[in-house]
Amino acid sequence: MAGGLGALRRLLIANRGEIARRVARTARALGVEDVRVWSQADSHGPHAVEARRGANLGGASAAESYLQAERLVDAAKRHGCQAVHPGYGFLSENEAFAEAVEGAGLAWVGPPSAAIRAMGCKQKSKRIMVAADVPVVPGYHGDDQSAERLREEARVVGYPVMLKATRGGGGKGMRVVETEADFDGALESARREALNSFGDDGMILEKLVRSPRHVEVQICCDAHGNAVYLHERDCSAQRRHQKVLEEAPAPSYLPQSARVAMGEAAVAAARAIGYRNAGTVEFLVDGATNEFYFMETNTRLQVEHPVTEAITGQDLVEWQLRVAMGEELPLRQEDIPLEGHAFEARIYAERSTPQGFLPSTGTLLRWRPPTRTFGAEFVRVDSAVEEGSEVSPLYDPMLAKLIVKADSRPLALTAMRDALRDFEVAGVHTNIRLLRQLCEQPEVIDGTLTTDYLDRKLADVLETPIAPADAREVARVGAAAAAAHASPRVGAAAPLASSERARRQPLAALERTIVRRRGPTAGKVVKWDDGHVKWDDGH
Secondary structure, eight states: OSSOGGGGEHHHEEHHHHHHHHHHHHHHTTOOOEEEEEOOOGTTTTHHHTTTSSSEOOOOGGGGGGTTTHHHHHHHHTTTSEEOOOOTTTTTTOOOHHHHHTTTTTSSSSSOOHHHHHHHHHHHHHHHHHHOOOOOOOOOOOOOOHHHHHHHHHHHOOSEEEEEEEEOOTTTTTTEOGGGGGHHHHHHHHHHHHHHHSSOOOOEEEESSOHHHEEEEEEOOTTTTOOEEEEEEEEEETTTTTTEEESSSOTTSSHHHHHHHHHHHHHHHHHTOOOOOEEEEEEEEEETTOOOEEEEEEOOOOOOOOHHHHHHHHOHHHHHHHHHHHHOOOOOGGGOOOSSSSEEEEEEEEEEEETTEEOOOOEEEEOOOOOTTTTTSEEEEESSOOOTEEETTSSSSHHHHHHHHESSSSHHHHHHHHHHHHHHEESSOHHHHHHHHHHHHHHHHHTOTTTHHHHHHHHHHTTOOOOOOOOOOOHHHHHHHHHHOOOOOOOBBBOOHHHHHHHHHHHOOOOOEOOSSSSSSOOOOEEEEEEEEEEOOOO
C-alpha cells in the first residue's frame, strides 16, 4: 500500500498474548492506534484488558476465534483500520487470509500471498531454491508420492534419511529412518501425523545430516527492489524440534565467511520468490564441515526476533509497518549494525512427567520477572501474562520470552543464568529450572550445541545441580504466592524509538521491564503506562 507510514492511522493485530502486546508497543510509539482482538476465553487476558479499541471474536478455541479469517477482516473494516498485522502462528502464514486482507483494501503486514504459497510447501520451495543456486540437502522433492518411489529414492540418497511433511513444521510429520527395514513403518507414521496436523500427507525425503546446527538468517525486503539480511541467529537448543534457547549472532564455531555466504544465500532465496517484508530463512549447518543447507523460509516475524533487534538496535516491527505502507528499507546492507551478543529463553507453563513435558494450567499467583541487569546492557521480558492471569489449556503454553544483551557472549550467558534465577513464578509449573540447567551445560557455554543435544542428553541436563535460592527468599515467595493477590499488575513496555533514533542508540525502549546499566538512568527500572515512560524514582 502506498502512502508511507503517515497513511497508517489504525492497525488491527490479528493475534493474542505476547506478540499482540509486542506489536502494539511499536504501533503506539509510532502514533498508530492499535486494534486488538480476543476470544471469549481471552477476554480477561492482559492483551485484551489493555486494549483501547478491539473486538471480541467469540468462542474459546483458536478454531472458533483467532482462525476465523472473515471475522478478523470484518473487525478491521468496522474499526477503520488501514492494515492488518498477523503476528506469528494462527493465520500468519495463510495465503488465503493475506489475500482476503488485501482484497478488502487493507495493507497486509507480511509477504505477498504468492511467496507464502511458494514457501508453504517444502516440496515446491526446495525446487525454487535449487533453481536459485541456494544449497539444499540432497534428497527427493518430486510429485510421485508412492511408497515405492520414496523407498527407491531413499536407497539412492543413502541411509539414514529424514522424512518431512511437505507442509507445516514444528517437528510434526518428521521421522528419522536409519535403515530400509524401518522405512515403511516410519513413512506410514509420518504421513498419518502430517495429514492430521496439516491436512496433507505429502512427503519430501532428505539425507540425514548428523549432529547439525540450526542457524537462521533474518531478512527484510521492500517493494523497491531492496533486500538485506540482519545477521544470523543460532537456534540449535531444541527439544523435539521445538526451540528453547536462541542467540544472536551464532557462536564462534561459524567463520565470518560462512556468515556472509549464508546471509547472501538468504537474500537470494528471498529474491527468488519475490519476497517483501520481514522473514527468516532457516539453514541446517553440518557440525563437522560448517557446510550449510536451506531448510525453509518462515514468511512472518519469528518468536525469536528480539535477539536480532538487540544486536542491531533495530525495531523489526517498525520495519514491517514501513515496508507494508510502501516505504523503502530504513538501512542498506553495509549500514546494519552488529553490537554485542543476545540470548532469548522461552518461558513455558509446563511440568515434567514420566511421559515427558506436559502443559501446566492454573492461576499465576506470583509473576515477578527479573528487575536487575546482572552486568548485561539490558534485560527484557516480552510477556503474555501478568500476576493473576489464568493460564489456559486452549493455547500455546509460552508465558514469556526473557532476553538479555551484553557486550560479549560469556557476559550475556552469565546474565541469562542470573536473570532466570531471579524470575519468580508461582501457581503453575514452568521450564525455568530446565533453562537454568541448560545454561550450565559445557556445550552451551562453549557454543558447540547441536540440535540433537537435548533429545540425547535431557536426562543428564535435568540432573544438573543449580545454585539454591536463599531460604528466606524461598519462604518470602511462597508466602506471597499463598496470599494469592487478587489484583494483577498490568504493564507493558516503553514505547519504541523510531528508526532514526535506533540507528544512533541501542534498542532501549522495547522492553516491558528494563533495567539500565549505563548512562544517567543506570539502575532505574523502566515501566510503561498509557504511553508514558516512568522511572522507579518517580520521574
